[in-house]
Amino acid sequence: MSPASGTEPAPPIWTLPPAPPRQRALGRTEIVAAAIGLADDEGAPAVTMKAVAGRLGSYSPMALYRYVHSKDGLVDLMLDAATAAVPVPGQPGPSWRADLEALAAQTRQMTQRHPWYPVLFHTRPPAGPHMMKRLEFMLAVLTGQGVSTASAMTYAALIDRHILGSGLQEAEEARMSRRYGLDDAAGLAAGLAEMHRLATAGDFPLLAGWLARPEGQSPEEQFELGLRFLLDGITVRLSRPRRQWRGRRARPADGSSRGLGRRASG
Amino acid sequence: MSPASGTEPAPPIWTLPPAPPRQRALGRTEIVAAAIGLADDEGAPAVTMKAVAGRLGSYSPMALYRYVHSKDGLVDLMLDAATAAVPVPGQPGPSWRADLEALAAQTRQMTQRHPWYPVLFHTRPPAGPHMMKRLEFMLAVLTGQGVSTASAMTYAALIDRHILGSGLQEAEEARMSRRYGLDDAAGLAAGLAEMHRLATAGDFPLLAGWLARPEGQSPEEQFELGLRFLLDGITVRLSRPRRQWRGRRARPADGSSRGLGRRASG
DNA sequence: CACGCTAAGTTTATAACGTAAACTCTGCTG
DNA sequence: CAGCAGAGTTTACGTTATAAACTTAGCGTG
Numbered sequence A, B: 001m002s003p004a005s006g007t008e009p010a011p012p013i014w015t016l017p018p019a020p021p022r023q024r025a026l027g028r029t030e031i032v033a034a035a036i037g038l039a040d041d042e043g044a045p046a047v048t049m050k051a052v053a054g055r056l057g058s059y060s061p062m063a064l065y066r067y068v069h070s071k072d073g074l075v076d077l078m079l080d081a082a083t084a085a086v087p088v089p090g091q092p093g094p095s096w097r098a099d100l101e102a103l104a105a106q107t108r109q110m111t112q113r114h115p116w117y118p119v120l121f122h123t124r125p126p127a128g129p130h131m132m133k134r135l136e137f138m139l140a141v142l143t144g145q146g147v148s149t150a151s152a153m154t155y156a157a158l159i160d161r162h163i164l165g166s167g168l169q170e171a172e173e174a175r176m177s178r179r180y181g182l183d184d185a186a187g188l189a190a191g192l193a194e195m196h197r198l199a200t201a202g203d204f205p206l207l208a209g210w211l212a213r214p215e216g217q218s219p220e221e222q223f224e225l226g227l228r229f230l231l232d233g234i235t236v237r238l239s240r241p242r243r244q245w246r247g248r249r250a251r252p253a254d255g256s257s258r259g260l261g262r263r264a265s266g
Numbered sequence C: 001c002a003c004g005c006t007a008a009g010t011t012t013a014t015a016a017c018g019t020a021a022a023c024t025c026t027g028c029t030g
Numbered sequence D: 001c002a003g004c005a006g007a008g009t010t011t012a013c014g015t016t017a018t019a020a021a022c023t024t025a026g027c028g029t030g
Helices: A028-042 A049-055 A061-068 A071-084 A096-113 A116-121 A129-143 A149-179 A184-201 A205-212 A219-238 B028-042 B049-055 B061-068 B071-084 B096-113 B116-121 B129-143 B149-179 B184-201 B205-212 B219-238
Strands: none
Touching: A028 A049, A028 A061, A028 A071, A028 A116, A049 A061, A049 A071, A061 A071, A071 A116, A071 A129, A096 A116, A096 A129, A096 A149, A096 A219, A116 A149, A129 A149, A129 B184, A129 B205, A149 A184, A149 A219, A149 B149, A149 B205, A149 B219, A184 A205, A184 B129, A205 B129, A205 B149, A219 B149, A219 B219, B028 B049, B028 B061, B028 B071, B028 B116, B049 B061, B049 B071, B061 B071, B071 B116, B071 B129, B096 B116, B096 B129, B096 B149, B096 B219, B116 B149, B129 B149, B149 B184, B149 B219, B184 B205
C-alpha cells in the first residue's frame, strides 16, 4: 500500500475521512435497529450478520458479536424491540373486550409494520420483558372478569395464535409477491393460473371456481371476523361464572395440571 | 488397494457385499419417506440433503436431486405426503359441523404425528394435490350450507390457522424439551425458574404466579376450545342466511374483491 | 462381440452462512 | 513511557444447498 515508487501522487488527505471517530460507535440499540430495518425491507432471511454489519457502515460481521452474543440473541432482541412498540396500558380499562380488541389491533398493526415478526417468533422462546408485560396485561384484563389465571392463559394463547397466524399467512403471500418481482400482474397471475390448472385437472370445482375469480374478505375483514369469534366465545365463558363473585380460591377441577411448558405470549 | 507386497492376506470375498444390486434403488416415495422419518425423529432442521441420503443407505446428497429437483421440492413432497394421510370423505355428511370437527381432529392428529408439519408449512406455497382435495372438501361442506365460496374460504382459513397455530406452538415446546435433554425435570424446570425470576423482577405478578405453578388446560383442551369458538361463530353466520334457499347467483356485496393472493388450505 | 447410449450416482467446486480464535489497532491511565 | 483494555478485523472451520463435470452399470443394436 505504500506509494514507494508509484507515478500516482499521494491522495490529498482531506479526501479521506478526517479520522475514524474511534469512540464506541456501535451499540445494541443501533444493531437491533439496523437488523429490524433490514428485515422490514427485505424479509427475515435477509437478516444475516454480514448484512446487518454492512447496514451499519463498513463493519465486519464479527463486530456484532460483542454486543449481541449470537444471532439467536439478535433475533430475541429484535422480537422484543418490536413488541415494545405495541402500547400496553398500565391498567385494564372499563371494558375488557375493548381492552383486548385494542391490544389485538395494536399487535396486528405491529406485525404489519414488521412482517418478519410472526416468522421469527416461532423460532425463539418468548421470554422477553416486553412480551411478558404485554401478556401480564392480557391476564390482568381477563382475571379481572373472574376467570382463573390458567383460563386467562388459554384465552390469551388463542388470541395470540390468531394474530400471529394471520400475520404468518400474509407474510408468506408478501414473500411470494416479492419473489415474482414487484409487478403483481405478471408472475402472480401466472402462479394463480397454474394453481387453477391443477385444480381443474384434479376435479376440484369449488376451488377452481374461486381461483378463476378469487374474491372474498380482505385480510383485514378476515382478521376481525376471527377475533370476533374468539371474543364471543370468551364472552360466553365469562358470563357463565363457575364460582360466584370471582372466588379467590384455587379451582383444581378447572383443567388438568398438564401443559407444563405452556406459553401464551406474543 | 492392491495387496502387492502387504503381509495382510486378501480379504475373503464373501465378507464384502455380494454385489451392489444396481437396479433403480431410489425413488421419490422412498426419498420422501426417509425425509419424513428423519423429520419425525429429529425435527425439521435435521432434514438436510446429506442426512436424507444417509438414511437411505450410503448415498451421496446429490443422488436425491435427480428425483426431487431441489430441497424445496422435497419439502413440498413431504407436506403433501403428510396431508395425504388425513382421510377426506368423498362427500359432505349430514352434519356440516361434524364434518369439520372430524376433519380438524384428523388434521390435528396428523400434525401430532408430524410436528414438523406446521413448521414447514409456512415456508412453501400450499398447492399440493392432497391439500387441494382437503380444501375442496371443506368448501363443499360449507357451501352446502348456503354460504358463498368466498365466505367458505374465509372460514376454512380461520380453522386451518387454528390447527396449524396450535401445532406450531406445541412443536416449539417439543423443540425446547429436546434441546434441554430428554429428562424434563432437570433443564426444563431450570428454564421455567429463570422465566419466573424474570417475571418477578419485572413485577408481573399474575404471570409470575402462573409460572410458579403452571397449571391449566391441556393442549388438547385448548385446541378443542378454540375450535368450538370458531365453529360457534360460523354457526351464527350460517343460521342467518343472507339469501334465501342457497341462491346460486354471485353475491358481489359479500366482501370486497381484495385479497387476491388469498389462500386457505392446510 | 464390440460399440455406444442412457440412466443412476459420485466427485468436485462454489458461494453463503454462523461463529470460534487469534490478531491488530486506538486511546487512556498509572 | 509502559501497558492495558476495549473495539473491530482477519483468518479459519464446519455446514448448508446445489451447479457441473465425471464415472459407472446395464441394455440394446450394428
